Amino acid sequence: MDYYALVIGSIFALSFLLTLSKITTKGSKKLPQGPIIGNLHLLGAKPHVSLANLANIYGPIMSLKLGQMTAVVISSSTMAKQVLKYQDQAFSSRFVPDAVQAHNYYKFSMAWLPVCPQWRTLRRILNTSMYIVDT
Incomplete structure (x- = not known):
């Protein structure tokens, strides 16, 4: 039983x-095909050469699984231009650490804000109030 x-x-x-x-x-989400790399040191002494060799195998857009983080690698300049032109809002977001979120500093800092009207206002104030001092 x-x-x-x-x-x-x-x-x-x-x-x-x-x-x-x-x-x-x-x-x-659907990601492009790519290899799984457990650690960054597995890319070798010349990571740019290793990524170029992987681009020859997997194509100009590939996803890399680097430990727990997934990265999308674009190795073609024309593809990078297209992605950054049409997906600029997705790439302009920033990771806000927990220490910054705990005290709500990210709401008042241009470095942590997402692209929004408040960010544009802070950027405009920063650009007009900064000056270069010749020494």
Whole structure:
């Protein structure tokens, strides 16, 4: 009797995990094909050469899994121009550390604000009030 309960429980658990994995992967973003690199030192002594060799294999746009972080590498100047021209708002966001968020400093600093009217105003004030001192 215990054997049947174990089999039915295992089937239920596997079907639950399968359903859960399908739900979580349904909303995930499609990334370009690329290798998985566990550590940055695996790129070698000349990482620019290693990335150029990987670009020959995977194409001008590839995704790299560097540990827990996923990076999209664009090795073609025309592709980079297109991406930065049409996806500029997505790339202009900045990571705000927890220490800055704890004291709400990011709401009043041009370095941490996303591109918005307040950021533009702060940038304009900073540009007009800065001056160069000749020594």
